[in-house]
Amino acid sequence: MTSPPQTTPLALHAAAHAYGDAPAVGDGAVRLSWSQLLDSVRETARALMARGIQRGDRIGIWAPNTHHWVTAVLASHYVGAAIVPLNTRYVAAEAADVLSRVHAKALFITGEFLGRDRLTELRTAAPELGIETTIVIPVEGEAPVEDAIVWSELGKVAEAVSLEQVIARAESVSPNDLSDILFTSGTTGRSKGVLIAHHQVLSSARAWADCATLNHTDRYLIVPPFFHSFGYKAGIIASLVTGAAMIPQAVFDVRETMRLIQGERITVLTGPPTIHQTILDHPERDGADLSSLRVAVTGAATVPVVLIERMRSELDFEVVLTAYGQTESGGFGTMCRPEDSSETIATTCGRTIEGFEMKLADNGELLLRSDQVMRGYLDDPQATAATIDADGWLHTGDVAVIDDRGYMKVTDRLKDMYISGGFNVYPAEVEQTMARLEGVAETAVIGVPDERMGEVGKVFVVRRSGSELTAEDVQAYAKAQLANFKVPKYVEFRDELPYNAAGKVLKRQLREEKA
Structure with a gap:
């Protein structure tokens, strides 16, 4: 039995061969079959080569979920570069920090989106960043941008590199080449760049897709952000290895x-x-x-x-x-x-x-x-x-x-555990218990200082629509279900909890609010 492709360029070749005219990406009016996605990726990859991108270079992408992201990541891989996704919630200083740490040679960046002009912000915050190639992805209209290439101009830039040249580059990519550098969410301090190779991202995505029963007849609405593993690896790459059609949702x-x-x-x-x-x-x-x-x-x-x-x-x-x-x-x-x-x-x-x-x-x-x-x-x-x-x-x-x-x-x-009266309390256990209480939509538990017990629990509760749940209800239920030292001493109701883009509650933020 032939082993599956171990680089994303070869996986894309295999997908285009196997699925051809079947849908690959659907984003509003833009509809790409697998063959058309391969063409789009090759054109963008030729433009990157024309701009001097080499194997091993790093390319940033700071944009929401659109068809451009799918093409951009696969084109970066196609020329042997590692993609460096940036959290769309970053402020410019955070984005500049990541881009400088990876020595990014190119950047795909959204145009004006949700009231922000990220490129202007980035150039203001870090005028000496020195990125050689900036490609602007239009989201809300399109206009020329100084010292940048607008997405629609990529075809013209690509003319300097032949199809044969870009295919040769793609075929030279090694399974051990870096495919991406994802930065940890930074909820516990400064983010760290995680190094992953092509063969790793493909093996993981195949195993995930197998468990999820994902296949070429599926139509996959990808809501998790592409800058996170859930959207990028369990989304784009899992679709690549199965032929599932991708429908990105930007917000x-x-x-x-x-x-x-x-x-x-x-x-x-x-x-x-x-x-x-x-x-x-x-x-x-x-x-x-x-x-x-x-x-x-x-x-x-x-x-x-x-x-x-x-x-x-x-x-x-x-x-x-x-x-x-x-x-x-x-x-x-x-x-x-x-x-x-x-x-x-x-x-x-x-x-x-x-x-x-x-x-x-x-x-x-x-x-x-x-x-x-x-x-x-x-x-x-x-x-x-x-x-x-x-x-x-x-x-x-x-x-x-x-x-x-x-x-x-x-x-x-480990860091969320708190000690109340000498006993270890694990908030997830308390949250799981609280989740069973009628009227509760979401909860988050943290430890807060207490003179007598050292620390005690505080639970933040989001009620389900129409619920009139009270603090007394919450504590009475906790007392009936949990050992006394696990019962939260304080209850606070919220309309919503603070989440990072991966869907994890930002407990550090909750702690800091109470500091």
Whole structure:
């Protein structure tokens, strides 16, 4: 049996050959088949070569989910460059920091979008950044930009490089070449660049897609941002290796999401639990045709059992899965399986996907080992050595338990644990309990200082629509379900919780608000 392609350029060749005129990308009026996507990628890659991009160079991309992102990342790979995605929520100083640390030679950047002109901001914040090639992606109209190439001009730039030259470059890319440098979210300090190679990103995406039952007949609405592993690797790359059609959504808006599901006959919808919860609770849901939905994959936060049950019964998903991964593990690690019960899917992160091993350290920390684990952190051997031990185990920083079936449950981050009256309290356990309380949509628990106990719990609660839940209700339920030292002393109701783009609650922000 022939082994599958080990670089994304060869994977794209294989997809174009296998799926040809079948849809690859649908973004508003722009419709690309797999053959047309290959043509688009080659044209953009020729332009990059014409601008002097070499194998091993780094290319930044600071833009929302559109068809341009798909072409840009695959074109960067096609010329042997590593893509460096930038969080669209970054301010210019944060973006400049990342771009300078990777010595970016080129940058794909959105035009004016959601009231921000990122290029002007970046040039103002870091006039000496020295990026040689800037390509502006139009989102809300298009106009010439000084000292930059507008997306529509790429074809003209590409004329300096032949098709034969760019194909030769693509075929020279090695499975061990870097495909990307993703920066960790930075919720615990300065972000770190994670180094991943082509063969790693492809192997992980294939294993994930296999568990998710993704295939070439699927139409995949990609809501998680492309700058994050969930959108880029479990989205673009998973579609690349299966032939699923990609429908990117630039900004999550529940009405637009439901419109796209109906209009595009979406079969696959991934994202944090809040996306599915928002759809379920939306007053216009009953008027939308969501019957095409087949597969949902969620994670990144506490998942109530009732949410899984409602996704299956009310949204009629055939397959609902939760998954676990970190940027450092290539974005992947464990996953539930389609046949698992709602209880298993909600209360565990599944078992290892192909190519991964896991075990617990003496302190309960989850350790992962795989060829798909990062090569290391960019220019930070000390942090790399502290994260990956001599035996190749990645120390995740997550506290977990593993049951006798090999299913893993994260009980908390090591740093999130607090000690109340001498007892360790893991907020995720409390959150999972609170999620079962009628009227609760979302919760987050942190430890706050207390003179007598050292620390006590504080729970932030987002009520479900129409709920009149009180603080007394919350505490009475917690007392009935949890040991006394785990019961939050304080309850605060919020309209929403602060999330990072990966769908994880920014607990540091909650702590700082109370500092």
